[in-house]
Structures are given as C-alpha cells and as structure tokens.
Amino acid sequence: MDDLKYGVRDKRGDWKPSGRLEIAPFWSWPPKLPKVLAWLPGYIWPWNAFHMATALLYWFYIVPDVETMKTISWGWALWLYAVNAAAIFVFYGIFELRYYVQRAQATRFKYNHKFPGDTPSDVFWFQSQNLDNFLRSFFITIPLWTVVEVIFLWCFANGYVPWVGWQDHPVYLAALVLIAPAIHEVHFFFIHRLIHWAPLYRWIHSVHHNSINPSPWSSLSMHPVEGFLYHAVAFWHLVIPSNPIVALFQLHVAGFGAVNGHLGFEKLELTEDTALSSEAYAHYLHHKYFEVNYGGEGLIPLDKWFGTWHDGTKEGDALMDARFRKKRERVNARAASH
Numbered sequence: 001m002d003d004l005k006y007g008v009r010d011k012r013g014d015w016k017p018s019g020r021l022e023i024a025p026f027w028s029w030p031p032k033l034p035k036v037l038a039w040l041p042g043y044i045w046p047w048n049a050f051h052m053a054t055a056l057l058y059w060f061y062i063v064p065d066v067e068t069m070k071t072i073s074w075g076w077a078l079w080l081y082a083v084n085a086a087a088i089f090v091f092y093g094i095f096e097l098r099y100y101v102q103r104a105q106a107t108r109f110k111y112n113h114k115f116p117g118d119t120p121s122d123v124f125w126f127q128s129q130n131l132d133n134f135l136r137s138f139f140i141t142i143p144l145w146t147v148v149e150v151i152f153l154w155c156f157a158n159g160y161v162p163w164v165g166w167q168d169h170p171v172y173l174a175a176l177v178l179i180a181p182a183i184h185e186v187h188f189f190f191i192h193r194l195i196h197w198a199p200l201y202r203w204i205h206s207v208h209h210n211s212i213n214p215s216p217w218s219s220l221s222m223h224p225v226e227g228f229l230y231h232a233v234a235f236w237h238l239v240i241p242s243n244p245i246v247a248l249f250q251l252h253v254a255g256f257g258a259v260n261g262h263l264g265f266e267k268l269e270l271t272e273d274t275a276l277s278s279e280a281y282a283h284y285l286h287h288k289y290f291e292v293n294y295g296g297e298g299l300i301p302l303d304k305w306f307g308t309w310h311d312g313t314k315e316g317d318a319l320m321d322a323r324f325r326k327k328r329e330r331v332n333a334r335a336a337s338h
C-alpha cells in the first residue's frame with residue numbers, strides 16, 4: 001500500500017497520518033446520527049470483538065469450575081498464569097514477528113522510522129528494549145494480571161459480590177459490555193495521570209516510558225505498581241453488579257488491548273489493498289511527548305476536557321507547546337521566588 005496517500009513522511013523518515021485524531025462522534029453537538037452509526041462497527045470490530053471472543057474462550061475452556069474457585073490455590077492460579085502468558089506470547093508475538101522481525105511492511109505507516117531492536121540503550125536491562133520489555137511483561141505484569149483475575153473470580157465464586165445472570169438481565173449485561181471500553185478509558189486516564197505526578201513518575205511510571213519508540217513488547221512493560229493498578233480495572237465489576245464473563249472482558253480489554261497503543265504502525269497491511277487500523281496514534285504521541293493523551297483515543301475525551309489532548313496535527317503541536325511553555329514559566333517563577 002502507498003502510505004503517502006494517507007499521510008506524510010518527514011526528512012528523518014518518520015511517517016504521520018494526514019488526518020486528525022477525532023474523539024468519538026457522540027460528543028459533538030448537535031449529535032449526528034449517521035456519523036455515530038458509521039463509527040459503531042469500528043468500535044466493535046475487530047479489537048473489542050476479539051477481546052470478547054477471548055473472554056468467552058476463557059470462561060468456557062480455561063477458567064476452572066465455581067467449586068474449585070471458592071478456594072484460592074496455586075494450582076488454578078498457576079494454570080491461569082500459564083494461559084495468560086501463552087496467549088500474550090502468541091498474540092503480541094504475531095505482531096512482533098511479522099512487523100518487527102520479518103518487517104513485512106518495512107516502515108510503511110510506521111510513525112518512527114527506527115526499529116527498537118536496532119538501537120541498544122543503557123536504560124534497558126541487557127541494553128535491549130525488546131528483552132527488557134519482554135522480561136518485565138512475563139515476570140512482573142502478567143503475574144499481577146493473574147492476581148487480579150484470581151481475586152475477582154474467587155469473589156464471584158463465593159458469592160461475595162452480585163453475580164448477574166445472562167438469562168435474568170441480558171440487556172443490562174449487554175449494555176455493560178458495550179460501556180466496558182469506556183470504563184477502561186476512564187480508569188486508565190486517572191491512574192495514568194496520577195503516576196505522571198513527578199515523584200510517582202520517577203518511582204513507577206518511568207519504567208514504561210523508557211520505550212520512547214514503543215513496540216508490541218512495550219505494552220505491558222511496567223513497574224509492578226502500575227502493572228497491578230492497570231489490570232485492577234476489572235475490580236470495577238466487583239463494585240458494579242456484573243458477571244464474571246464481563247469482568248474477564250474488561251480484563252482482556254486491558255491486557256490484550258494494551259498492544260494497540262504500542263504497535264508503532266498506523267495500519268497493519270494484511271493484503272495488497274486491505275489493512276487493519278491499529279488505533280495506536282494517540283498513545284504513540286503520549287510516548288513521544290509524555291504529557292499529552294493520558295487516556296485512549298477519545299471514547300471518553302478526558303484529555304480534551306483536561307486540556308491535554310493532542311490530535312496529531314500542527315495545531316495540536318501548537319497547543320502542546322503553549323502548555324509546556326506556561327508550565328516552564330510557572331516552575332521558573334516558583335524557583336525565583338524561593
């Protein structure tokens with residue numbers, strides 16, 4: 001595919017889309033129904049449909065029976081960890097293999113022309129972004145994902161929280177599934193904004209930001225505190241009356257869905273003229289500029305409301321520069337007054 005039909009490439013070789021990032025259409029006033037209807041299929045397909053499919057597979061084939069889950073034991077906890085790790089190895093690994101190892105589409109649609117594997121850096125374990133990110137994901141973050149999973153399944157199994165049945169409240173549960181990605185965005189925005197507070201940033205979140213040019217393995221490369229808080233989004237289903245399948249879906253939107261922001265390509269070419277939209281740009285800009293786009297792609301446009309939205313355009317750059325300048329002035333004024 002010709003990526004220059006969709007964007008521009010600068011002198012360094014970095015590509016960027018020509019359009020602007022748009023927040024979800026139901027936030028525009030007056031609401032335009034055709035726009036909402038045109039947006040809806042992309043909301044469901046393919047990413048959220050995939051997360052629902054994996055949640056169902058887990059529920060019917062992986063998760064132990066309710067009797068077993070009444071007592072927490074190493075047996076089923078380790079089994080869930082093994083499946084989570086294997087699933088992420090395969091799912092993230094496909095993107096890594098095809099687009100970063102085989103480089104099937106070279107740098108077409110790639111935001112940063114460099115591949116992390118080509119640039120060793122001292123900030124990473126063994127000076128390798130790939131190895132560092134991989135080890136942190138599998139030995140820190142995925143175990144913590146599993147801890148969250150075990151806790152909520154144990155709560156449901158013991159009846160500590162309401163277990164809403166699909167037969168009794170199908171419409172309610174379907175609605176909850178539809179808004180789960182919005183819950184994810186709000187949860188992620190606030191924990192993410194919190195760990196950007198300077199002391200917490202240095203302690204916790206700087207680990208994730210070592211990858212300025214993220215690739216699939218960067219997705220879950222986190223400090224343990226972040227790894228836990230990030231997946232703890234599933235605990236909202238212990239507060240809201242819910243069902244374990246919906247909680248699993250919520251967990252998978254976080255765990256499997258983390259890859260979206262870190263794919264590094266705008267489109268993943270599948271055939272000569274079809275491509276998968278990665279939905280990576282907003283979070284790519286976050287890795288590039290740090291203090292923009294704390295949330296997702298504007299499903300719940302918290303960044304817009306808090307003034308931290310970068311839509312990828314020149315105007316977005318100007319807004320960001322003005323904000324950074326103001327912040328510097330504030331810091332300097334404070335330093336001068338002491």
Ligand SMILES: [Zn+2]
Pocket residue numbers: 208214219261262283287
């Ligand atoms: Zn990230």
Ligand SMILES: [Zn+2]
Pocket residue numbers: 192196205209286290
């Ligand atoms: Zn961040």
